[in-house]
Amino acid sequence: MAAGQQPATTAGQSAAPALGNHQPANLGDILERVLDKGLVIAGDIRVNLLDIELLTIKLRLVVASLETAREVGINWWESDPWLSGDTTRLQRENRELLARVEELESGRDRAAIEDRRGD
Incomplete structure (x- = not known):
């Protein structure tokens, strides 16, 4: 290849050099990672009026695969008769x-x- 000449590319490929082995993650990959490791979202909502607490809502959300949940001791669905x-x-x-x-x-x-x- 002569100096200053770019390498040939095939259709759909970019001529830009690859920066490591990073590939964009698709939704399926992200979901697989979240379910494998687990994700906890926690938050509190408080409504006060003149320093008097009127309402408190505590939100706890756990997103994980069944196997990951069992590993951390969460298995309430096994004993819930409705489920x-x-x-x-x-x-x-x-x-x-x-x-x-x-x-x-x-x-x-x-x-x-x-x-x-x-x-």
């Missing part, structure tokens, strides 16, 4: 609680009726 598909257990517990409430309320009503008879 694990164990809704039959919830339905059974709900029926048992409703039956217990009815039993307690009917017992209270009977006791009130007996109290009125005794007066």
